[in-house]
């Protein structure tokens with residue numbers, strides 16, 4: 001007798017009209033979704049992508065190929081529909097929301113922009129904490145609220161923030177203890193000398209503190225948007241909805257989320273393997289096998305948007321595909 005949900009889900013998949021295991025990672029994805037929804041007939045009807053945007057004091061140390069002002073400019077581009085995330089969301093029927101988590105400069109006022117600002121960018125973590133402990137906690141709370149307000153069987157979280165690969169690397173280093181050199185990359189397009197400079201600055205920055213708790217790490221080295229994504233992931237997981245994890249920065253937020261609440265890992269599916277060098281190390285930390293590998297390194301949730309149809313296919317496989325028995329197809333002896 002089959003007595004566990006996991007075994008019933010596995011048996012449902014194996015009874016479908018296909019050689020055993022022949023749908024590969026789609027089978028694993030179906031198992032994850034079905035376990036989370038606690039049914040052998042899961043549904044994947046709708047998805048929302050929430051893009052969290054914020055600025056980083058560390059940008060002023062020259063760790064990005066682009067100037068800080070681009071963060072706010074890209075927020076306006078998301079709102080006018082011209083970014084890659086808008087295009088991919090439209091193509092795949094995903095609702096898109098944009099959150100100001102703390103973009104530098106004066107607050108932008110736009111009817112579609114969700115205001116969760118925690119300041120005009122973080123402070124530079126080269127010389128002191130990026131934010132206060134209270135701001136770090138508030139970021140988790142704001143992220144959770146944004147998740148509660150977003151509709152979908154699955155939620156994807158994107159980010160926009162010049163220099164946030166530097167932030168993600170420093171934060172991930174403190175959370176995992178992995179060497180910084182394994183966690184840094186070119187971001188928006190640094191050359192070799194730029195990467196060396198980024199490594200030197202981050203090496204100085206992380207030497208400022210010793211071992212940190214996850215709560216301390218997200219205040220010392222976090223970002224408003226990264227911490228909000230962690231809060232949003234935690235809330236989505238608590239609601240037993242699927243979290244679609246995007247690229248390098250989103251995966252750093254996922255590492256933070258799992259350090260705070262390890263059980264959140266079971267709600268996460270990993271959309272793609274980013275071209276950003278440090279992504280492999282973070283995926284390994286989470287024992288994650290991403291669905292796609294397209295050499296993308298844009299962020300914004302673009303990888304998550306491209307993975308969304310695979311989640312729909314995995315759920316539909318469970319509900320709509322015939323079993324050997326129902327279809328009258330002979331199974332192997």
Ligand SMILES: O=C(O)c1ccc[n+]([C@@H]2O[C@H](COP(=O)([O-])O)[C@@H](O)[C@H]2O)c1
Nearest residue numbers: 064161163164165187188247248274299
């Ligand atoms: O998602 C990724 O894997 C990814 C990898 C490299 C860069 N990005 C995006 O580029 C920005 C950060 O790059 P940088 O060089 O400014 O740290 C930020 O807006 C991210 O959305 C995103």
Ligand SMILES: Cc1cc2nc[nH]c2cc1C
Nearest residue numbers: 066070160188298299300
């Ligand atoms: C133009 C541009 C678009 C982005 N989208 C996400 N990060 C980005 C960084 C830049 C520089």
